[in-house]
Every structure is written in C-alpha cells, then in structure tokens.
Amino acid sequence: MLQTVATPGSLPETHAMLAKLGSACLIAGGTAVMPTLNGGTDEFTSLVSLRAAGLSGVSIKDGSALIGAATTLSDLADVPALGFLVPALETIASPTIRNMATVGGNLFVKQPYGDLAACLIALGATATVSDGTNTRIDPVEKLVASRLGAGEIVTQVSFALPAEGSFKFTKAGRKAMNAAAIVTVAAVVTATDGTVTQCRIGLGGVAECAVRARSVEEALTGKAFDRVHVTEAAQQAERDIEPFDDSYASAWYRARVTPVHIRRALIGE
Amino acid sequence: MEKIDTSFFSKEREADLFVVGESVQRADARGHVTGQTQFYEDVTFPNTLHLKMVRSPHHHALIKNIDVEPAMKVPGVVRVLTHKDVPNNWYTILKLIGVGPDDEPVLPEDRVLFKGEQVCAVLAETEQAALEGARRVVVDYEELPPVFDVEEAMTSKPFKQAGTNYFVYEGHNCRRIRFGDVDKGFAEADHIIEHRYESSPIEHAPTETTGCTAKPEGSGRVTVYSNTQALYFTLDNMALILGVPFNKLRLVGGTVGGGFGGKVDVIVEPIAALGAMLTNRPVKYAYSRAEEMQVSSPRAAERLYIKDGVMKDGRIVARKITLYVDAGAYCRHSTYGTTKAAAHMPGPYSIPNVHVDAYCVYTNRTPSSAMRGFGVTIGDFALESQMDQVARHLGMDPMELRLINAYRDGDTKAHRKTVDGAALVEVIQAAARQTGKELAPRFAAMSSYQREA
Amino acid sequence: MKHSVVALTINGAERQMLVAPGTTLLDALRESQGLTGTRRGCDQGACGACTVIVDGKTMMACLLPVETIDGATIDTIESLTPMDGLHPIQEAFLEGFATQCGFCTSGMIMATAGLLAKNPDPSREDAVRAISGNICRCTGYEAIIDAVLDAAARMRAAKRDKAA
Numbered sequence A: 001m002l003q004t005v006a007t008p009g010s011l012p013e014t015h016a017m018l019a020k021l022g023s024a025c026l027i028a029g030g031t032a033v034m035p036t037l038n039g040g041t042d043e044f045t046s047l048v049s050l051r052a053a054g055l056s057g058v059s060i061k062d063g064s065a066l067i068g069a070a071t072t073l074s075d076l077a078d079v080p081a082l083g084f085l086v087p088a089l090e091t092i093a094s095p096t097i098r099n100m101a102t103v104g105g106n107l108f109v110k111q112p113y114g115d116l117a118a119c120l121i122a123l124g125a126t127a128t129v130s131d132g133t134n135t136r137i138d139p140v141e142k143l144v145a146s147r148l149g150a151g152e153i154v155t156q157v158s159f160a161l162p163a164e165g166s167f168k169f170t171k172a173g174r175k176a177m178n179a180a181a182i183v184t185v186a187a188v189v190t191a192t193d194g195t196v197t198q199c200r201i202g203l204g205g206v207a208e209c210a211v212r213a214r215s216v217e218e219a220l221t222g223k224a225f226d227r228v229h230v231t232e233a234a235q236q237a238e239r240d241i242e243p244f245d246d247s248y249a250s251a252w253y254r255a256r257v258t259p260v261h262i263r264r265a266l267i268g269e
Numbered sequence B: 001m002e003k004i005d006t007s008f009f010s011k012e013r014e015a016d017l018f019v020v021g022e023s024v025q026r027a028d029a030r031g032h033v034t035g036q037t038q039f040y041e042d043v044t045f046p047n048t049l050h051l052k053m054v055r056s057p058h059h060h061a062l063i064k065n066i067d068v069e070p071a072m073k074v075p076g077v078v079r080v081l082t083h084k085d086v087p088n089n090w091y092t093i094l095k096l097i098g099v100g101p102d103d104e105p106v107l108p109e110d111r112v113l114f115k116g117e118q119v120c121a122v123l124a125e126t127e128q129a130a131l132e133g134a135r136r137v138v139v140d141y142e143e144l145p146p147v148f149d150v151e152e153a154m155t156s157k158p159f160k161q162a163g164t165n166y167f168v169y170e171g172h173n174c175r176r177i178r179f180g181d182v183d184k185g186f187a188e189a190d191h192i193i194e195h196r197y198e199s200s201p202i203e204h205a206p207t208e209t210t211g212c213t214a215k216p217e218g219s220g221r222v223t224v225y226s227n228t229q230a231l232y233f234t235l236d237n238m239a240l241i242l243g244v245p246f247n248k249l250r251l252v253g254g255t256v257g258g259g260f261g262g263k264v265d266v267i268v269e270p271i272a273a274l275g276a277m278l279t280n281r282p283v284k285y286a287y288s289r290a291e292e293m294q295v296s297s298p299r300a301a302e303r304l305y306i307k308d309g310v311m312k313d314g315r316i317v318a319r320k321i322t323l324y325v326d327a328g329a330y331c332r333h334s335t336y337g338t339t340k341a342a343a344h345m346p347g348p349y350s351i352p353n354v355h356v357d358a359y360c361v362y363t364n365r366t367p368s369s370a371m372r373g374f375g376v377t378i379g380d381f382a383l384e385s386q387m388d389q390v391a392r393h394l395g396m397d398p399m400e401l402r403l404i405n406a407y408r409d410g411d412t413k414a415h416r417k418t419v420d421g422a423a424l425v426e427v428i429q430a431a432a433r434q435t436g437k438e439l440a441p442r443f444a445a446m447s448s449y450q451r452e453a
Numbered sequence C: 001m002k003h004s005v006v007a008l009t010i011n012g013a014e015r016q017m018l019v020a021p022g023t024t025l026l027d028a029l030r031e032s033q034g035l036t037g038t039r040r041g042c043d044q045g046a047c048g049a050c051t052v053i054v055d056g057k058t059m060m061a062c063l064l065p066v067e068t069i070d071g072a073t074i075d076t077i078e079s080l081t082p083m084d085g086l087h088p089i090q091e092a093f094l095e096g097f098a099t100q101c102g103f104c105t106s107g108m109i110m111a112t113a114g115l116l117a118k119n120p121d122p123s124r125e126d127a128v129r130a131i132s133g134n135i136c137r138c139t140g141y142e143a144i145i146d147a148v149l150d151a152a153a154r155m156r157a158a159k160r161d162k163a164a
Helices: A011-020 A033-038 A073-077 A080-089 A115-122 A140-146 A214-220 A227-239 A251-267 B029-034 B093-097 B127-136 B150-155 B182-188 B231-242 B268-279 B289-295 B334-344 B377-394 B398-405 B424-434 C025-032 C088-095 C105-118 C124-130 C141-163
Strands: A004-006 A024-027 A046-049 A058-061 A064-068 A126-130 A135-139 A153-160 A167-172 A183-192 A195-204 B049-055 B061-067 B077-081 B118-124 B138-143 B175-179 B191-198 B211-216 B222-226 B249-252 B283-286 B301-310 B316-328 B353-362 C004-010 C013-019 C051-054 C057-060 C073-075
Touching (some): A011 A046, A024 A033, A080 A115, A080 A167, A115 A140, A115 A167, A115 A183, A167 A251, A183 A251, A195 A214, A195 A251, A214 A227, B049 B127, B077 B127, B077 B268, B093 B231, B118 B268, B150 B316, B182 B301, B191 B377, B211 B268, B222 B231, B222 B268, B231 B268, B301 B377, B334 B377, B377 B398, C004 C025, C025 C051, C051 C105, C057 C105, C088 C105, C088 C141, C105 C124, C105 C141, C124 C141
Parallel strands (some): A004 A046, B049 B283, B316 B353
Antiparallel strands (some): A058 A064, A064 A153, A126 A135, A126 A153, A167 A183, A183 A195, B049 B118, B061 B138, B077 B118, B191 B301, B211 B222, B211 B283, B301 B316, C004 C013, C051 C057, C051 C073
16 A cells, blocks of 8 residues: 655655665656556555656757756647647647646656557657666667666657657557557658668557567668558568457457558558 | 428327427527536535546456455545445346346446456545545456457356346347248248348447435435436436335435436446445545546447348348347346347338347446447347348439338338338438438339338 | 645635645545535546646546645636636536536536537537547436537637737
C-alpha cells in the first residue's frame, strides 16, 4: 500500500528522495503510473513526483532542441520550431492526456504506446540520464531498450532539428484519434539528386520497445528515393522487429503491414 | 426528425399521436449538463467500508482452501466474507418467475467455474486497504480442464455441482419448436441452402461501472443505493439470499450511467448488504473498470445452423434451425433469452415447415445475460444474413424474396401464436420508396392485413 | 502512513484538505469537497468522465495525485453553471440532445470548455479531437460534436453582443 508521495523541488532533492524512500516509483505526468496505483499494487510503496523538480521546458539553440524530460506533450507541440512534430504528437492519446503526459515518461510506457520514442529515434535524439552523482548521455534507442537503473532519472532529451520536410511520420491504429499503435513509423530521410544519402527510421508498436529499423536504413541508403526502392528496402523491417499480439492487432498482422506503413511514411503513398 | 406515418396502424391505435415523432426535451437533461444528476456513487456516508473481491485466476478449478488470515493482518481490513457468511448461498435470478434450479452461488463453495469469478470479499476502511487485503488472501486451487465451446460442452462431462452442461427445458435438452414436417419440406424443395452463423460475446461497457452502497438504518432496515436497472428484481432476490423479509430492504436507484442490459444481474447488492448487516456499517462495492470488462455479463455468444428448403420461385418451404446460446458458467437470464430466441424463429416469415432446437449451454466463460434485444439480435443477424444468401443463390432481389415470404396478420407462427400487427411488408415498401427502388406492381400492392388472392 | 494537507483553489475558493498518500484529485473533489459532478468511469485516464481544468488545462482528475499539485487552481463542472440560467456550453448540450444517461456529460462539457478557451472558432475536426479522450456509450458522438460547435457559436455571439 502506498505510504508516501514526495514532490521534491529540484533534481538533487529528487535523487535524495529516491535514495531515502524505499520501493519508490518516479511519476511525471502520471498517465501510466496512476492506473497501476488506482488498481492497487505491490510494485512500489512510495511515489516521487517530477512535477516540481524543474525538469520542464524547451530551448532551441544552434539548430538543436533541448527538451526537459518533464515537458508535457502539449507544451512540446506549442514550440514553433518543433511544428514538424505536431502531426505525430496529435496521434498520441487525446489532448487531455497530452496536457499531462511527458516526454520522459513517453520513453518508458509499455508498447504499443510511446510513439514519441519512435520519433526521437528517427531524429537521432539522445537522452541525458542522471544518477545523482554522474550523468551519461545515451541514444534514445539504447535507453528505451536498457531502461533506467535504480536511482536514475532522465533529465533531458535533445536532437538536432531536421532539415525542412525531411521528417516523416505515419501511425496505423484502430481508429483515427486516440488509438494505440498497430505500427508507428517515424523517419528522417535526406535525399540528394534523388538518391538517399542518409536515413534513420524509428518504429513503434512492433517490439517490446520502440526500435530503430537499421536493416531498412542500410537497404535504402545509396538507393534512389522512389517507390520501387523504398518498397524493397521496407521488406527488410522483419529483421528489426519482434511484434506481439494484443487486442489491437496480431503479431502476424503487424509484421505483414509494417513494410507497407514504412513505405507510406517515407513516400506518402 | 421524420414524422411518424400513423396510417399503417389506423386500425389499432389512436392516430393523434402528439409526442411520438416530436422532439421533447429530456426531463433530466438540466441535471446532466450541470453535473447535478445524482448517481449512486454521489451519495456517500461517513464510516463506509470498501469491499473488494478476491477473484479466480482460473477458468475452472476446485477450491482446496481459502486462507484469509494474511488479509486480516493488513491495516484497515475489517472482515472477509466467504460463502459461509451467506444465509442462502444458492440462487438463480429468474427464480422469481419460477425458473430453476438454483445454479449459482453468491460466493463459491468448492469450485470456480470462470476466470474472474468472485471467491471472497474483503471489507476495509479504505479502498487501497481492501485492494491490498484482496491481494493477500491465499486461495489453493486445483485446476480443472475448462470447456469453452458450446458444442463441445454438450457432450463433455458435466462440470457444475449438479446437473448437465445445458439447461433442461421441461425434460428436453433444448427448447424445441416443431411445426409442419421439415423433412417433407426439404424433399419437395428445389434447393437446399445451409449456412452456419456465429457471434462473440459483446460487453456493454457502460461508462459508469456496476456498483452499490448498502447502508444499515437505525430502523433495522438496509437501504441500498444502486445503479441496477432492475430495482425490484434486485430487492426480491436480495431478500431471498439474505433470508430477510422484503420490507427489511429498501432500494434507491433508477439513475444509471449506461446500462444497456448490463446492470440487471443481482451480483453486487446482496454481498454489499450482507457486509452492511454483519458490520453494521455502510459498505460500498463498485466494480473497477477491469472488473466491469471482465466479469460483468456480456451478451451471449451464439452459434446458429440454418438449413432452408427453397422453391425456384423464392418460397421457403422448410427451415431447420439449430441454435446454441453460450450462457457461460451460470444460467442468469440466458434460459429466458434462449426461449425468446426459439420463439423468434424462423423470423418474420411464414414458412410451413419449421424445426428449431435451441440449446442454452454452460461453458467456463463469463456468464452472459441481458443486452438490448438479447435472444433476438444475433438470431436476426443470422436469419437476415441467410435471407441474403438465399436471394443470392436464387439470383433474386433480396427485398422481393422477403416480401414473398413475409408473414401477414392472421398467419400462425411456428410457436403457434397468431400474427397480429405485422408490418414487415409495409416497412420493406417504405424502405424501397426511401431508397428510390421500384418494386414490381404485385409487391407494391401487398399488405400485411390480408393476403392477395 | 502519513496524511498531508493540500491547498487548492477550487472553483474560485481556497480549500485545504487532509489527504492520504496517493489520493487522486478525483477522490479529493468527490469525497473531500462533495463536488460529485466530476464522474468516475475508469480510474485509468481512459474514459474522460473526470475531465477537469487544472491551471487552465484540461486534465483527468483520476490521474493526478493531489499532493503533487499543491497550490493548483481547479475548475470543475460546478464552476460553469452561472447563478442565473446556464452556461452557453450547457445550453448547447441541453438543447442539442447531447446527453442521454448523462454520465459522460460533465467530462464532455469540461473538454469543450478547455477547447473553446484556446480556440473560440473550432472546425469540426478540432471538436472531434478535443473530445477524443472522452467516451460516450449512449448519446452518440454526432450530437455531442454538434453541441460543441453550437456552443462555440453561442459564445462568439455573446462576445460580439458584449462588444457592441
């Protein structure tokens, strides 16, 4: 049974609370933790809230975005320089949930949720992780797989702003809005003279965590950026995913449609 | 809103309807838009205990032992109720209208028959304490093989404490309808068209979950604030289960945050009232969203086999229907739903030879119960799909096929009731008009009141 | 287990309450404050029946441990009803037959209030999006979406009248 809820006012205080309280769980927006608590749980007996820890806010500097981990998805969507992310953010839950859910929390929600993580992987984002004494910087695709160790907190996510028009996104769900992912595809593709020179692809909904589609990236780089080559490269996705069954779609279906949605994300058809 | 055409019913009703077809403001709308409408959960009492259930993790298992001691050690836990506390543990909801036998325990004794079945109830000072108490109860189960398929269940070893895996209707293993001679009809038919239809359980998913608060009064009565759709049914069943006169119970309700038939089972009230009587404190028992989705009764899954004997001109001369209603683990309202399904066959058509076997079958699935037109809705899906299949097979227009076979006033239905107030012909004619479809003169001239010469 | 005192400004009034650890804003409103117009449908942020406005933004009260929002300003359905008559959003829902059982209505209306505070002239898609976290099981969404747009029109007209 829950014994304590702490709302520390700074990062050092947050680390101190995590160390002091036994069996503590970090809570940011609460959209994933609170359903667990409300249903009764033995997973934790205290909550440490990041709401007042000073970890929210976005700054744009030298072509890069620095995003506090406790920034809500709504606040992220309000930053003009991040306008390219709005169509992706609007596919995540509902406006009411986006007013609560945070960038940091979105990295660790159970799939098939957490579409922003797929976007951040495509953007080549890194996350800053603090353990109270040291900080390390991990690529997002590494962090979502390894998850946080005891006492660790993600404080910030950052990435270089992509060239205009290079960020691609599509999400397949069971309904138009407020749907969990069957497949989420995010990508940043750079093409010079019709040839793909660089590409990074993040996938959501098709593995235990958001993943990078390295096989597709490799197959596409150096090829013509057209339907034939994108379709062919997208077939490689099966090497990158480990889809699962849930009430939204079967693993078989997810595997079958992933290449189709990669193609749609990349070339819009 | 389109005006109601009252001309069809000029013979039987006052035609000067002034509310039907008009928009009339809901009497409760102001309460809804201001948030003042009072649902059961809006009435609270000091000193209320919260009730949470220990539920079976197995579809089918024997209960070897229930150890409530670890739960009693959780701070705030006041009492745990088991079947031993229930005065009359065995019941069936429809016993009030003479249906039997009692096939469902309020709290199970030696076995659980579906996943999520309630096992024992923890009463505590707070919801979180009740939840923790429920997690601490240790139940030893011996798992048994479950049966999920209705046809498999018909031939499996009976799994209930008593009786068969199907409801017994006056000595028969199904509700039967025999009208004419189907074998003769099939022999005479130009075509035999047979198909199988099946549905899955459908959950009502009301936005407000099922729940109630039972409050002991100074007068010795217990008042139950409930969102049941069936206040008197609930009151009477509670009285029988609790072994108290009806006038010792009072039900307050009628405001339901979505029901659709999902709130007519008597599950939460008897246990909450029992808790209130045994602790002399108000007791609240509200389903969580997960409980609502998992254990509240859904619409029954049904499987139908329909075999038609059809003449070249579209007349259906024989229809044989085998229908299985998946009641889940307990009877609840399914025996009634199955009878209703049988009586509804063969649909709104006059067919001279009809044979119906409608089985109400028990499986280790969540007990099913009422939902909007239950017993008829899935049957109609199957019947009307079959009519389209027949039309396609014959290359006929589906509206005309239905008109050829439509029942009329004065016809005798398969279950020996005389048809009165039929409107199928007129409804199809109106549908044809509204969709811009021209019916052949003989169909346009048809009437439900009399057959054409 | 230690209870804490939390101060909130609820519907314009300062309130203090003593809460057990992990008490949600929903329970605080309903049980400590008797403000039962905010409904409980799922306790997991899925149904939207408990939508309220926290510091100007729509949020789900069941997902907020009240100790983490000490000092916040909360507006609930009860704050909307004027002393005389109804708020234009309430009028639009009432006259547009956008209620049936009424259980989702408070949340729908607060989600609408959140939308119209930000966007006084929403498109139909904006309206759909604004209530996409709110589940209705009986009325049907069409009447509700119509009511959201009608409410916006009523509020714009009222603002024009005031300016004129």
